Amino acid sequence: MNSSAVSLDLLGWQRRNSGDLQLPAGQVISRVVVEHRGAYELLGPHGWCEAVLDSVARERADEPTDYPAVGDWVVHTVEPIDNRRVAIVEVLPRHSMVTRRASGAAPLPQVVGANIDTLAIVTSPDQDLDEHLIERYLVTAIGGGASAVLVINKTDLGDGDAIRGRLTSRGVEQQILMVSAKTGDGMSALANLLAGGATVAFTGASGVGKSTLVNRLVGDSVLATGAVDDEGAGRHTTVRRELLVAGGGVLIDTPGLRELQLWNGKGLDQVFSDVVRFAVRCKFADCSHRDEPDCGVVGARVRGDLDPDRLASYLELCHELSELEEEIDEYQRTRRRRRDARRS
Numbered sequence: 001m002n003s004s005a006v007s008l009d010l011l012g013w014q015r016r017n018s019g020d021l022q023l024p025a026g027q028v029i030s031r032v033v034v035e036h037r038g039a040y041e042l043l044g045p046h047g048w049c050e051a052v053l054d055s056v057a058r059e060r061a062d063e064p065t066d067y068p069a070v071g072d073w074v075v076h077t078v079e080p081i082d083n084r085r086v087a088i089v090e091v092l093p094r095h096s097m098v099t100r101r102a103s104g105a106a107p108l109p110q111v112v113g114a115n116i117d118t119l120a121i122v123t124s125p126d127q128d129l130d131e132h133l134i135e136r137y138l139v140t141a142i143g144g145g146a147s148a149v150l151v152i153n154k155t156d157l158g159d160g161d162a163i164r165g166r167l168t169s170r171g172v173e174q175q176i177l178m179v180s181a182k183t184g185d186g187m188s189a190l191a192n193l194l195a196g197g198a199t200v201a202f203t204g205a206s207g208v209g210k211s212t213l214v215n216r217l218v219g220d221s222v223l224a225t226g227a228v229d230d231e232g233a234g235r236h237t238t239v240r241r242e243l244l245v246a247g248g249g250v251l252i253d254t255p256g257l258r259e260l261q262l263w264n265g266k267g268l269d270q271v272f273s274d275v276v277r278f279a280v281r282c283k284f285a286d287c288s289h290r291d292e293p294d295c296g297v298v299g300a301r302v303r304g305d306l307d308p309d310r311l312a313s314y315l316e317l318c319h320e321l322s323e324l325e326e327e328i329d330e331y332q333r334t335r336r337r338r339r340d341a342r343r344s
């Protein structure tokens with residue numbers, strides 16, 4: 001064991017809600033805190049360690065989503081297998097998996113974070129508000145089984161109310177928090193998201209203040225609760241950039257993304273529940289809300305009940321998802337053909 005040992009509960013284990021596991025001797029559970037290409041950094045009751053996926057687990061992994069990701073709970077060997085790194089033998093089932101389309105030509109998923117309870121989508125008044133990007137983030141979070149909140153940071157610098165007004169009048173229904181990482185205004189509502197060992201991941205454009213918010217939450221919680229617990233170990237261990245333990249929960253700071261391509265559309269109906277409500281009135285059940293007669297959605301737009309830009313955003317995402325489905329079909333057909341050719 002090394003000095004950075006952190007209990008599973010401090011890492012948010014109780015949120016899994018799935019009972020105890022019987023592990024063979026020599027194996028333990030940790031959480032993935034950093035992901036490198038093909039290697040991982042783990043943190044748990046046995047301390048910090050570097051890890052690789054065991055060859056059997058690698059053999060079993062068919063899909064990119066079968067590999068460990070930041071936030072995962074993994075079973076691994078206590079002893080290193082190559083003098084340095086331990087072997088991950090199993091990725092435990094996830095209660096959420098926030099996934100986007102990986103960059104590159106092939107239609108493949110990339111797990112942004114596993115077992116995230118809340119995705120905090122951060123904006124700030126000193127940057128242009130990109131509603132389309134926010135809606136993409138919302139669909140991504142909710143489609144992955146996480147909840148989402150919008151955080152308007154830097155309210156000391158500019159008019160946060162104006163941003164909130166734009167989002168709500170557009171039809172965005174998710175909770176909006178107004179904060180200033182600089183002055184501390186509104187930070188307690190943000191800190192509340194961490195209650196009960198919750199994992200909160202911060203996302204949003206570069207420069208909106210994600211890292212400052214995370215640092216402030218870590219700093220405040222250290223001040224509020226004392227940096228040292230009864231056993232003398234740091235309770236609020238700062239562990240690299242990606243995953244930090246603080247304030248009774250777990251924070252994940254992500255690098256800013258300027259674009260985000262969807263991997264699944266499961267969250268679409270919930271994020272665009274306004275559009276879905278109008279769609280009930282469409283004449284055709286498979287209406288595309290573009291040029292069909294008696295379309296409830298276009299009707300709402302014409303009456304001024306539905307923001308045209310919001311509708312455009314919805315239609316763009318629908319289009320992207322149907323193209324993605326075709327690409328996936330084609331990709332899988334090609335893969336099957338290649339496999340069959342190898343076998344014959």
Ligand SMILES: Nc1nc2c(ncn2[C@@H]2O[C@H](COP(=O)(O)OP(=O)(O)O)[C@@H](O)[C@H]2O)c(=O)[nH]1
Pocket residue numbers: 153154155156157179180181182183205206207208209210211212213256
């Ligand atoms: N005035 C003000 N500046 C802030 C606030 N939060 C962050 N900043 C500044 O914004 C800049 C970008 O912050 P950073 O946390 O690196 O953004 P990130 O790229 O989203 O992680 C830094 O210069 C911060 O000091 C805030 O609430 N108010």
Ligand SMILES: [Mg+2]
Pocket residue numbers: 210211212253254255256
């Ligand atoms: Mg940052």
